[in-house]
Amino acid sequence: MAIDHSNPLSTTLLGKLDYDQLTNCMRCGFCLPACPTFRETGLEPESPRGRIALMKAVADGIMDPDQAFQDQMNHCLGCRACEPACPADVKYGQLIEQARDAIEDHADHSVPMTGIRKLFFKGILPHRRRLKWLGRSLAAYQKFGLRHMVRGSGMMRLFPKHLREMEKIIPDATGRGVVERLGAVYPAKGEMIARVALFRGCIMDVLFAETNVNTVKLLAEAGFELVIPKEQVCCGALHAHSGEMELARALARTNLAVFREAGIEYIVSNAGGCGAQLVDYDHLLHDDPKYSELAGWFASRVIDVSQLLVDHGRMPSFADSCANASEPVTITYQDSCHLRNGMKSSNAPRQLMKQVANVSFIEMKEADRCCGSAGIYNVTEPEMAGRILDHKMEHANSTKARYLLTSNPGCLLQMKLGVRKQGANSHMEVKHVVDFLFERIGDCSKTKA
DSSP states (O other): OOOOOOSHHHHHHHHHSOHHHHHHOOOOOTTGGGOHHHHHHOOGGGSHHHHHHHHHHHHTTSSOOOHHHHHHHHTOOOOOTHHHHOTTOOOHHHHHHHHHHHHHHTOOOOHHHHHHHIIIIIIITTOHHHHHHHHHHHHHHHHSSHHHHHHHHTGGGGSOHHHHHHHHHOOOOOSOOHHHHHOSEEOOSSSOOEEEEEOOOSTHHHHSHHHHHHHHHHHHHTTEEEEOOTTOOOOSHHHHHTTOHHHHHHHHHHHHHHHHTTOOSEEEESOHHHHHHHTTHHHHTTTOTTTHHHHHHHHHHEEEHHHHHHHHSOOOOOBOTTTTSSSOEEEEEEOOHIIIIISOOOHHHHHHHTTSBTEEEOOOTTTTSOOSOTTTHHHHSHHHHHHHHHHHHHHHHHTTOSEEEESOHHHHHHHHHHHHHTTOTTTOEEEEHHHHHHHHHHHHHHHHO
């Protein structure tokens, strides 16, 4: 068959895809049952094996990278559940990001979409001051009656149904992040085990600032001195997942320089999506002669908060607030895909949860399956995300848990959406693992007092 590289996108894909990874795929099919989109549709192109075959066909010039091809690349959740299942260790997560990067180079977005992407990827996410402004604006919208006014006016009907649903579960925003509340350095309690740095994230420090604060205090209780570099920026995960690789690299370079000067032993993440991006900095910048060595140093020190506590911390005592109740509090856990598949950490959160007094941990069926959040996937692909979430909620409800815990803000919001849609608010509450644990330390201290 003739090789045709006359299509510019085909040429770009050939240049950006890791061709060795494409050819490493043995077509064995072990990835198929691990892939959420294949499980939903049963279609070969909706599987990692199928998408790799499509990438290779386009890179080889034997298939036109038409809109159907591009849509298929964007239909992948990027959960990377296929990677642990792959006997050939194909780095599928890197391949799908490379494909999206090439597609974005030739994308013909509408004027409104171009404006939205530019606003968020370039105008807001990389800039701490603008994020604080966004947090203050959202807080004003939520606290001063504007939210009720907008909902009452019917304006929300101008937005698609899935965005109206998401608006209802957005947590309280703030312009005062963890540094504004605790300072840039927070001392360890008792003898210091190590000096570590917190990666506070971008959206994390606007919508989940309380979790960042609780992370610092929990680690301090466990013997760590916390440093929170003020100059750190967004990890770049949303950029990388959306084909904005050069912006992701620029953000990575800034973070490398900032954390290298902090004098720390570990870089702690409390968001699975951020952590998986941070541990990939060595791959992201492997062709950069100035930063490749520093990127390797950085990536080797990134660790999830639960893993740090289990492996190196002085474990606090956890006492449930209902410790005197006759029935234990039942909890379950939804894995963050990127924490499990990217950072290779799934046991540590479970070990911590099981140490809380008078708590019964119930393993959720298919807790390792994606919930459908996947960065902004639940916004860009709401139909598939909704189908995946419906199955997830069937398993969550079957545990009859009082608390559903997770380790990533996107997963937390998605599971809150699922609880709300299925009317389970009365019996199930969704929390970050860190918040759940820190609250139990507080209750223990109050009991002793």
